[in-house]
Amino acid sequence: MQCWNCNTETAPGTLTCPRCSKVQPLAPGSTYFEAFGLKPTVDVDLPGLERVYRERSLQVHPDRFSTAQARERRFALEQSTLLNDAYRTLKDRASRAFYLLKLNGLDLSKEDAGTQKDMPLSFLEEVMELREALDGHRERGRLEAALEMAGEVSVRRSTALADAEASLRQLLAHLDEENSRRDASHALARVRYFTRFLEEVNAMEEEALG
Amino acid sequence: MSGGLLQIHDPLKPAGQAVGIDLGTTNSLVAAVVNGQPRCLPVDEAGGTLLPSVVHYAAEGGVLVGAQARSQASRFPTSTLASVKRFMGKGRADAETRKLGSYRFAEGAGDVVRFEVAGGAPVTPIEVSAEILRTLKRRAEAFFSAKVERAVITVPAYFDDAQRQATKDAGRLAGLEVLRLLNEPTAAALAYGLDKGSQGTFAVYDLGGGTFDVSILHLVDGVFQVKATGGNSALGGDDFDRAVAEQVLSAEKLTAPTPEQVTTLLAASRAAKEALTTQEVTTLEWEGRRTDISRAQLEAWIAPWVEKTGPVCRRALKDAGLKVTELDGVILVGGATRVPAVRRFAETLFGRAPLGDIDPDQVVALGAAVQADLLTNAQRQDEVLLLDVIPLSLGLETMGGVAEKLIVRNTTVPTAAAQVFTTFQDGQTAIDIHVVQGERELVADCRSLARFRLSGLPPLAAGMTRVEVRFEVNADGLLAVSAREQATGAVQSMTVKPTHGLTDEEVEQMLLDSIEHAEADMHARQLAEQRVEAQRMLADAAKQLRENGDLLEARERSGLEAAMADVKRLSEEADADTLREAIHALDERAKPFIELVMNRAMTRALVGHSVEQP
Numbered sequence: 001m002q003c004w005n006c007n008t009e010t011a012p013g014t015l016t017c018p019r020c021s022k023v024q025p026l027a028p029g030s031t032y033f034e035a036f037g038l039k040p041t042v043d044v045d046l047p048g049l050e051r052v053y054r055e056r057s058l059q060v061h062p063d064r065f066s067t068a069q070a071r072e073r074r075f076a077l078e079q080s081t082l083l084n085d086a087y088r089t090l091k092d093r094a095s096r097a098f099y100l101l102k103l104n105g106l107d108l109s110k111e112d113a114g115t116q117k118d119m120p121l122s123f124l125e126e127v128m129e130l131r132e133a134l135d136g137h138r139e140r141g142r143l144e145a146a147l148e149m150a151g152e153v154s155v156r157r158s159t160a161l162a163d164a165e166a167s168l169r170q171l172l173a174h175l176d177e178e179n180s181r182r183d184a185s186h187a188l189a190r191v192r193y194f195t196r197f198l199e200e201v202n203a204m205e206e207e208a209l210g
Numbered sequence: 211m212s213g214g215l216l217q218i219h220d221p222l223k224p225a226g227q228a229v230g231i232d233l234g235t236t237n238s239l240v241a242a243v244v245n246g247q248p249r250c251l252p253v254d255e256a257g258g259t260l261l262p263s264v265v266h267y268a269a270e271g272g273v274l275v276g277a278q279a280r281s282q283a284s285r286f287p288t289s290t291l292a293s294v295k296r297f298m299g300k301g302r303a304d305a306e307t308r309k310l311g312s313y314r315f316a317e318g319a320g321d322v323v324r325f326e327v328a329g330g331a332p333v334t335p336i337e338v339s340a341e342i343l344r345t346l347k348r349r350a351e352a353f354f355s356a357k358v359e360r361a362v363i364t365v366p367a368y369f370d371d372a373q374r375q376a377t378k379d380a381g382r383l384a385g386l387e388v389l390r391l392l393n394e395p396t397a398a399a400l401a402y403g404l405d406k407g408s409q410g411t412f413a414v415y416d417l418g419g420g421t422f423d424v425s426i427l428h429l430v431d432g433v434f435q436v437k438a439t440g441g442n443s444a445l446g447g448d449d450f451d452r453a454v455a456e457q458v459l460s461a462e463k464l465t466a467p468t469p470e471q472v473t474t475l476l477a478a479s480r481a482a483k484e485a486l487t488t489q490e491v492t493t494l495e496w497e498g499r500r501t502d503i504s505r506a507q508l509e510a511w512i513a514p515w516v517e518k519t520g521p522v523c524r525r526a527l528k529d530a531g532l533k534v535t536e537l538d539g540v541i542l543v544g545g546a547t548r549v550p551a552v553r554r555f556a557e558t559l560f561g562r563a564p565l566g567d568i569d570p571d572q573v574v575a576l577g578a579a580v581q582a583d584l585l586t587n588a589q590r591q592d593e594v595l596l597l598d599v600i601p602l603s604l605g606l607e608t609m610g611g612v613a614e615k616l617i618v619r620n621t622t623v624p625t626a627a628a629q630v631f632t633t634f635q636d637g638q639t640a641i642d643i644h645v646v647q648g649e650r651e652l653v654a655d656c657r658s659l660a661r662f663r664l665s666g667l668p669p670l671a672a673g674m675t676r677v678e679v680r681f682e683v684n685a686d687g688l689l690a691v692s693a694r695e696q697a698t699g700a701v702q703s704m705t706v707k708p709t710h711g712l713t714d715e716e717v718e719q720m721l722l723d724s725i726e727h728a729e730a731d732m733h734a735r736q737l738a739e740q741r742v743e744a745q746r747m748l749a750d751a752a753k754q755l756r757e758n759g760d761l762l763e764a765r766e767r768s769g770l771e772a773a774m775a776d777v778k779r780l781s782e783e784a785d786a787d788t789l790r791e792a793i794h795a796l797d798e799r800a801k802p803f804i805e806l807v808m809n810r811a812m813t814r815a816l817v818g819h820s821v822e823q824p
Contacts, residue, residue, distance in 0.1 A: 054433045058595050062685045066585040084622045
């Protein structure tokens, strides 16, 4: 890589040129981990992530370049956009896990990901049961009961997330990749379902708040 | 000594001071960092810093802005536009247009609000706001004796994309390069935070004339990170005035007031509301009728509006993942937070006394000035950074009228997101894309921002054509949409039509028109200003003649009357310069008379004083 302004050689992922300090364009296909100078990992040090986020934001935020030339402003916007999107994704355990699985070849946000089909039957039964119970509470306006269910579901969600993380650690260490990927995707499908369930209860609560 | 003389003009950059502008519903201000300190600049002869956000369109042409415009409101209610910010980025059917007011709405191209005014074609809220911005620009230029061409303009944090775009267009129309649209609560936090070098988590409760915002911010090491924001862009002190006015109307059993009546009643209601900030009881005088109003009554009438701010604050805290007890401070912003009931409500809600040492009317403009300085002053750029969020989710219409969110509310900007669409019919060569903003599930309940058609797709079997629609939101919170057909990789032709705004072409045309008519406009404005001045002088002189005419000898009196007749005659003609001379002549004539009147008043006061001595 070479600096667009002064042709100095720059390492991949460089934010600003070490010589002329101009903002560099985003390397194509930069990952969220690269935006923080990290290797893909389940275990992110959050205070460290936040600190790097602040430091790099100060370096590349478009407000720092409002009087710069158009080209550098564009690069700053791209770098800052990636940094914001990366920070939002990596600071949250669940979204970080989904992202890691995506980096490893399985994007659960795509409808044709095919994970629902091979989910174990027991999970589908669990889903039906929870759904019927919540619908019942909603129809009778029993917010308290729904909140109680939410408490229990959020415990299940935590467990599923921990399971997913364990499988992702295996996957990242290249141990039994086939099974690790499948286990991670099943666990994350559970996380996704429980998250939606909690969002529905949340919506009920907001409606009750008026 | 300031470095002004040593500054070298860089031909590549626009010259002059960058200013911060608070374009408010009720009042607007312009501020700048002068000798390292933010300060509000004078906008009138008396040195006041509040420019009433009122624009008057005179029948003979010419536009007045500020206090001069407001003085015309009772005579020309429909051509004197106040609180226009409420209509920025709104469509003709918006609920705002149905609230009590003296506006006359006009038809016109596109679904954009237009006001019928005297002296020319209907005007959009963007053009009216541009008049206010132009006046502020001129006042700042007078203060600095130099061109002012760059500004940070504040917007309510809860403004949607259409409202932000409208504000930016108004800036452009006023001949300003808008460096940044800055959220008002964030600006306020900046004004506070820099002063104190604070760290911690703060809530900003901002209740202005027409909008309510709440923002939760985290300050650390010079980075102001907005965690969550919420609000209601149709809630403010104006609603309190209307609540009072509606009580008076119903007490008087007046169901169809004239525009004149609405204007004068709203002004009287505002005065009563303001009086009740310090008094327990006040008398509202309107059309010769006197209504006593107590503070308790006012509080009961406005309670529904004040209480609306509660759930909004609770939701913002929840979105930020915080409890009230985790806050380190609360900042009150906006003129409506002077109302004791509002202060009390905010205090109870947040469980602590708010910070209030900066004037709530000025704090937003001061923060905007700081941001303008940060953006343009290279020496200051390492100090402070604002990381703001979008207030409302952005999405696309999908099958069945459902809104699919691409970027959720409270996402830090700048940000981007993409979504892939496929065709659903064989041989389909176009896709309609509808961009919406809001939290609701159905498109019908969200704000429609823009529609566009992506055409020229290869005619393939259903589902084979894949189109990626990409949203990019910049630091202003403004959205740009692009679409790319994935097989060919080519960005396809598309026309974006803002649902409730002006197209770029329309803004360009207005800009060209305003340049072309700049000289005529300036003459018309000067004439209109002189006419207002003439009106004021004639009314004053007539009053003094009535009350103290006996002080004048017949010769003096007829001289004065002749000067008055000159002013009166010339104010009906169209030459600003001759009118100005006539006003000057009248002023000179009146001086000895005014001196006599002053002497009499003084003597009477002294006599009265000695009589009261024990």
